[in-house]
């Protein structure tokens with residue numbers, strides 16, 4: 001049986017600072033493409049399994065579809081996380097004493113140093129994402145570069161802040177060389193409440209261990 005298809009989520013992000021409505025409309029369209037492809041590939045892969053086996057002659061096509069599923073699936077989920085941590089009521093920095101500033105301070109020495117690291121990851125050359133993850137087994141935060149959508153995600157880590165740095169995320173508003181300006185605009189719109197909620201929803205052991213370490 002083919003699993004239920006994913007339905008694209010809707011995000012009301014009109015009026016962000018420095019990221020135009022036109023960019024977002026285009027970006028929502030791209031995101032919906034990932035949802036559609038994830039559904040299509042899932043269906044095709046289940047078609048192969050209908051007779052209970054993957055024949056030798058089916059293996060090349062099956063392999064290609066399965067590899068592409070990692071790209072499309074991560075493209076879908078990362079966009080949902082990215083849109084989900086933006087808000088027109090966002091602010092460049094979280095409130096002092098918030099869950100996130102405490103965690104960033106415990107992991108990097110200071111929130112400011114965490115921010116420098118995250119923004120620097122975002123400025124790396126290449127096509128991909130900057131993501132701040134929580135390690136559930138230690139409670140530590142770390143920032144990672146993800147190539148495309150699927151290369152570099154850390155197994156079991158919980159993404160708490162996600163920034164798209166593919167050029168399509170800013171090309172209608174900034175030149176390709178102006179990625180730092182886009183990163184500044186991204187920060188102006190961060191919904192730190194959403195970031196704290198993700199951190200809070202992470203496995204309980206992580207929070208307990210982090211609290212114990214503090």
Ligand SMILES: [Fe+2]
Pocket residue numbers: 027030079164166168169
């Ligand atoms: Fe994107």
